[in-house]
Amino acid sequence: MPVKFRKMFGLGNDFIVIDARQDSKLSAAAEPRRATALTDRKTGIGCDQLIILEACEDAMCRMRIINADGSEVGACGNATRCIGGLLFQEKPDAPEATIRTKAGLLRCFKCEDPDMITVDMGEPGLKWEQVPVSKEVDTLHCKEACEGPGLTDCACCSMGNPHATFFVDDCEKVPLQEIGHDLEHHAFFPERCNVSVVTVSKDKKSIRMRVWERGTGITLACGTGACATAVNAIRRGYVGKAENYTTEVKMDGGSLVITYAPPGSGGEKEGHVLMTGRFDTAFTGEIPDSLWG
Numbered sequence: 001m002p003v004k005f006r007k008m009f010g011l012g013n014d015f016i017v018i019d020a021r022q023d024s025k026l027s028a029a030a031e032p033r034r035a036t037a038l039t040d041r042k043t044g045i046g047c048d049q050l051i052i053l054e055a056c057e058d059a060m061c062r063m064r065i066i067n068a069d070g071s072e073v074g075a076c077g078n079a080t081r082c083i084g085g086l087l088f089q090e091k092p093d094a095p096e097a098t099i100r101t102k103a104g105l106l107r108c109f110k111c112e113d114p115d116m117i118t119v120d121m122g123e124p125g126l127k128w129e130q131v132p133v134s135k136e137v138d139t140l141h142c143k144e145a146c147e148g149p150g151l152t153d154c155a156c157c158s159m160g161n162p163h164a165t166f167f168v169d170d171c172e173k174v175p176l177q178e179i180g181h182d183l184e185h186h187a188f189f190p191e192r193c194n195v196s197v198v199t200v201s202k203d204k205k206s207i208r209m210r211v212w213e214r215g216t217g218i219t220l221a222c223g224t225g226a227c228a229t230a231v232n233a234i235r236r237g238y239v240g241k242a243e244n245y246t247t248e249v250k251m252d253g254g255s256l257v258i259t260y261a262p263p264g265s266g267g268e269k270e271g272h273v274l275m276t277g278r279f280d281t282a283f284t285g286e287i288p289d290s291l292w293g
């Protein structure tokens with residue numbers, strides 16, 4: 001029987017989704033050689049991340065996330081909205097859709113617009129060992145720890161995966177394609193890192209972000225990257241109470257609205273990161289035998 005897949009998109013960040021909930025043999029898609037054959041845009045089907053859904057006892061499904069280079073990781077914000085949308089299609093009356101990832105249990109909620117989902121992404125990891133970075137630092141100002149041309153003083157946090165955010169005057173001018181690989185593999189990040197270059201708008205209502213994803217490279221959008229960017233902007237006071245601790249993160253593939261009411265701020269869902277945005281299913285298909293192997 002040919003293996004079926006879905007192609008899904010979260011703001012242009014694209015995923016091959018394989019549903020192994022009824023047939024655990026399909027989890028074999030995660031084997032690095034098979035995963036990279038599938039993700040390869042020249043010789044395979046092509047995607048930023050391969051997503052495998054598995055049966056799970058304490059959530060509606062388990063979601064495994066595999067980068068284009070075959071590395072399995074803990075979190076993917078854009079795929080979480082896609083899978084949340086899929087679970088609501090299956091159970092339209094469910095009050096929430098729950099997804100277990102390596103990083104924890106995520107809760108998804110419907111929005112008025114049926115193409116949008118809000119995800120409670122949980123609490124960010126702000127301690128240096130949670131990111132992780134290789135030395136004991138204040139993750140809000142990692143001065144001199146990791147630098148690139150015109151880039152210094154990144155802020156780091158974990159959204160279930162490691163992120164570094166560089167605040168710059170004009171992120172369009174950063175040669176991300178040339179420097180992304182070296183920043184991802186910098187010795188400061190023992191588990192490598194997702195790297196965003198960002199510019200906060202003058203009215204503080206939005207942030208322009210470009211991203212280099214660990215294990216994939218430049219993508220059109222990164223959900224956890226947008227969350228990390230908002231968290232770091234709010235921690236630095238670039239966005240605050242006057243903005244309801246909410247900002248629109250504008251990426252090449254579209255925008256996400258992120259809210260992070262920091263602990264002690266008294267906001268609803270204090271300490272949690274809420275991400276709201278679109279998801280899309282593009283098409284379904286069958287994996288050719290040559291790629292399954």
Ligand SMILES: N[C@@H](CCC[C@H](N)C(=O)O)C(=O)O
Binds near residue numbers: 078162213224
């Ligand atoms: N596209 C994602 C993040 C996918 C994982 C990331 N590349 C990593 O290695 O941590 C998102 O939308 O969050």
